[in-house]
Amino acid sequence: xxxxxxFSLIAPYYDRAIPFQNAEPLxxxxxxxxxxxxxxxxxxxxxxxxxxxxxxxxxxxxxxSVGMLAQSRRKGICITQGESEWLPFxxxxxxxxxxxxxxxxxLDQKAAARELMRVLACGGRLVIEExxxxxxxxRLVAVAEKLLxxxxxxxxxxxxxxxxxxxxARARVARQGHTAWVIVDKGWEMARTIGPRGDKG
Numbered sequence: 001x002x003x004x005x006x007f008s009l010i011a012p013y014y015d016r017a018i019p020f021q022n023a024e025p026l027x028x029x030x031x032x033x034x035x036x037x038x039x040x041x042x043x044x045x046x047x048x049x050x051x052x053x054x055x056x057x058x059x060x061x062x063x064x065s066v067g068m069l070a071q072s073r074r075k076g077i078c079i080t081q082g083e084s085e086w087l088p089f090x091x092x093x094x095x096x097x098x099x100x101x102x103x104x105x106x107l108d109q110k111a112a113a114r115e116l117m118r119v120l121a122c123g124g125r126l127v128i129e130e131x132x133x134x135x136x137x138x139r140l141v142a143v144a145e146k147l148l149x150x151x152x153x154x155x156x157x158x159x160x161x162x163x164x165x166x167x168x169a170r171a172r173v174a175r176q177g178h179t180a181w182v183i184v185d186k187g188w189e190m191a192r193t194i195g196p197r198g199d200k201g
Contacts, residue, residue, distance in 0.1 A: 022129065022179055023051050026098070029127045029174065029181050032056045036095035041084050041116065042102025046072030049098075053077065056096065062087070084112040092121040099128045104154045113163045117186060126184040128160060132175060157182055 026048070032038065036056040040049040043061035045068050052059050053076075060078040063069050069079045082088045084099075085108045097120055106112045116126055131154065157173045157180035164171040170185045 022176075023048075025174075025176055025179075025181070026100070026127065026129060027051070027055075029183050030096055030098060030125065032096055037093065038096040038098065039089075039094040039119070041087075041097060041099045041112075042105060043072065043098075043100070044068035044102075046075045046077040046079075048100045049077050050075050060094075083107075084115060086111075087115045087119050089119045091118050092124075093119050095121050095124045097124070097126040099126070101129060101131065103128050103130050103160065106153075109153065109155070109160075110163055113167060117164070117167050117169060117184075120186045122186055122188045124186050126164075126169075126186070128182040128184070130154070130157065130160070130180055130182070132157060132178050132180040 030038075030052075032052055032055045034055070034057060037058040038049070038052050038056045038060070040046070040052075040059070040061045042063055043049045044063050044065065046061050049059050049061050049072065058078070060080060061069065061072045062080045062082050062084070063072075064081065064083055066081060069081060072079045080088060084102075084106055097116055099116070103109065103112075120126055157175070160182045161171045161173050164182070164184045168187075170187060172183050174181045174183065
């Protein structure tokens with residue numbers, strides 16, 4: 001069963017079953033401003049994105065799952081169906097991008113990283129929040145998702161950081177409990193190195 005079917009099946013119950021619990025540290029890392037345009041990649045039901053409504057000028061959720069996006073629409077959030085490996089947006093559209101508990105679901109994480117950098121505005125920030133695979137409880141979750149035939153690939157936070165540093169971005173890691181954040185800042189110099197579809201040129 002493809003990942004989209006898994007999430008469409010549980011979409012009506014997702015917010016209650018898995019409530020978002022890291023709002024304050026996420027806000028600190030994202031540092032949103034009123035004029036920002038924010039994209040939530042893999043944002044599903046909009047459970048995280050809704051916390052930015054009113055804090056920024058525009059909030060958009062991108063997700064491959066029609067069922068999950070239907071829940072975002074009910075919250076009044078702008079939605080776009082698509083894959084993070086091929087984002088349906090122009091270059092440098094968003095000032096802030098968040099990927100919450102979703103990076104491990106991406107089929108091609110390096111391609112997605114290039115796309116995230118492409119659509120992120122110069123001077124913008126990307127925040128990836130992931131369960132820290134160094135914790136045994138997270139390792140059990142990783143095994144369970146494999147058994148459910150989900151396309152999960154959990155990476156250590158430092159490995160995710162290295163991917164973005166390889167693209168020329170400034171990236172750092174923060175941790176709290178079993179959660180890790182990779183905070184990526186796109187400098188102005190990256191406008192010259194990231195091409196129209198993420199190619200370095």
